[in-house]
Amino acid sequence: MDKIFIRELALRCIIGIFPEERKEKQDIVINVEIGADLRKAGRSDDLNDTVDYKAIKKSILELVEESRFKLIEALAEKIADIALADEKVLQVVVTIDKPGALRFAKSSAVEITRNQGS
DSSP states (O other), X not given: OEEEEEEEEEEEEOOOSSGGGGTSXXXXXXXXXXXXXXXXXXXXXXXXXXXXXXXXXXXXXXXXXXXOOSOHHHHHHHHHHHHHTSTTOOEXXXXXXXXXXXXXXXXXXXXXXEEXXX
């Protein structure tokens, strides 16, 4: 399977379960790995034959800017849904890092893998 990557999308949002986390936006870093068959696009050089990852990124930005999730797992699931809304996306891996969430650790993170049609 071919892959498209959106790497280190650094955003800020309300995320967390503790009262102090619900007051101020926090940093998160999102990585999205999109699995698709890119052969047709490679041959045609036509945007219509590939995954429009700019549109996916824009939808992720809109989701995150207004989000107020408690769990990064829930945010990751919604991001996976955005990517899988494109029928050309066969699989998506979403990783979200929450820097500074754990004392003495660079970040805590969640990674999920979802497939088209399941």
